[in-house]
Amino acid sequence: MKIYGVALLAGCYFSGLLIGEWLGMLFGIPGNMGGVGFSMLFLILLTDYLKKTDRFSSDLEQGMGFWNSMYIPVVIAMASIQNVDAALHSGTVALVVGIGCTVLCFMLLPLMSAAFKNSNPTDGADD
C-alpha cells in the first residue's frame, strides 16, 4: 500500500516539526527551530532501519518517492508566490551575496582537498 509510505513520511514530518517547536519554546524563539532538518533525520533513520530489517517494500518507496519527485515543482511554485517587487529594491544584495559566497566556496576547495590528500574514503573509492 503506497499510502503507508506517505503516512510514514507524514509521521516523520510531524515528529520533526514538534521537536522544532519544543526547541523554539525552550530557547524562547517564536519559531520552529530546525523542524524540517529533524524530520529529514528521522526519515533517514527510519528508511535505514526498514531496509536493514528487509521491510522497505517498493510500495513504501513509491509512496514516498512521488513526493520526492514533486520537490522541484513545489520550489518553482514557491518562487511564483514571492513578493518580487519588494525584493527587487535590494536586488544588488542578492547578486553580491549569491556570487560572492559561491566564489569564496570555489576558493575553499583546493584548500580542503590539500588538507585531506592523505585521508582516502574508507572504501578506497579514490582510485
Next chain:
Amino acid sequence: MERTIDILLRNGFVLSFLIVGLIMFLTELASKRLFKKRIPGIALAVVSGLVLAAFGKEKGIADVGIFSGMALLGGNMLRDFTIVSTALGASFQEIRKSGVAGIVALFTGVTFTFFCGSLMAIAFGYRDAESIATIAAGACSFIVGPVTGNAIGAPSDVITLSIAEGVIKVIVVVIGTPLLAGKIGLTNKHAAMVYGGIMGTTSGVSAGLAATDVRLVPYGALTATFYTGLAVLLCPTVFYPILKFFFP
C-alpha cells in the same frame, strides 16, 4: 467564457500542476536548445517562477484569481513536506563511504557559507538577526533561505531575496565548475565528494559536474544532498541564536 474561467477558478490547485508542468517543459526545452544545457532547466524554471511572481503583488502570482492555487502548491506546508521526502535517497552508510573528508566538507561548507553570507548582509546594513540569518541561509541554497526565513519569522522581501541568491548560486556553480575544474583540482571522485559538500545546491553541482566529467556526478550529488538537510538543521537552531546574541 465565463464558465471556462469559473472552472479554472474553482480548481486552482489542480490548475497549478498544469502551470508548473508547462513551465518545466518549456524551460527544459530552452535549456537544451538555447543554452546547450549550460544553464540547467531547473534554474530557468525557478527564475520563470520569480518572473511570474512579478505580475502579482505581496503573494506573487497567487494574487491573480486563476493562479491562486499556486499558493497551496508552493506554500510552506507542501514545501516542507517535499523537502523532507528528499532525504529518501540518503543513507548514513552512503555518507560514511565519502569518509572523513566528505563529512568535514559538509560542515565546513555550510558554516563557511553562512558566515560569509552573514558578513555580507551586515555590510549591506542589515541589523536584525532574522534578516541576516535568512540572507546568509540563502547563500547556501534557494531552499535553505526560505525554510530558515519562515522558521524564524523573517520579512517576506528578505525571504524572496534569499531565493534569488540561491538561483544566482546555481548559475554561478554550473558555469564556474567546468571552467575552474582543473584549477581547483576537481578531477577525481574524492574531490567531487568534497566539492558537493562545500557547494551544496544539488541541481547546480550535478549540472556543473555533468559539464565537467559525467562520471563525477553521483559522487558530488551524494554529499550535496546531505548539505540541504544539514543546512536547514543548523541555520535556525545553531547559527540564528548566535546571530541573535550579537543582534538582539
